[in-house]
Amino acid sequence: VGRIVEVEAYIGEDDGASHARFGRTARNAVMYGPPGIAYVYRVYGMYDCLNVVTEPVGRPAAVLVRAVEPLEGAELMRVARIAHPRAGARTDRLPAMRLASGPGLVCAAFGLDRADTGLDLCDASSPVHLEVPPLGDAPDVIATARIGVAYAAPPWRDAPWRFAVRGHPSVSGPRAAR
DNA sequence: GCAAGGATATCG
């Protein structure tokens, strides 16, 4: 169990940073389907990234889950991280708060891969699903440009569609960027 | 600062 603390939004074929920018393909087809479904893709040949499809059928969009704060089962996440082919030599000593601090690490920690594309994340009987957290203090959320989309033309490259809990230790990237 | 590593989309 974890709390999502960092995400990025990708919306429409117009979005020059989205996988849907070339239109519908075999890889991104699920983005055109109903919302609430998992879209897991592989990047750089070694990491898988979890997205939640959004928007009604026919409108390709998704939210990339970039970082999660472990709430329960952190040591199981660590085991899953160590089992990943790209695990580092220090994964066994990582602070629990950093076990899912990056889009590739979220999937590694939760044991997700591309085969999980299509899962209904709104179904509590699904192997992985979303829950609405208890109502509490409103988190302090910052908005920045999305990571790793330098290839996109403005305004998509600079659109402030990355959202993160300000100063949260589980947010991805170097401490200075959090 | 950069290599690893393979799928993806596009080009020939």
Added chain:
DNA sequence: GATATCCTTGCA
């Protein structure tokens, strides 16, 4: 069918 590129990470 070949090739440039990629919504990243861990180590030098």
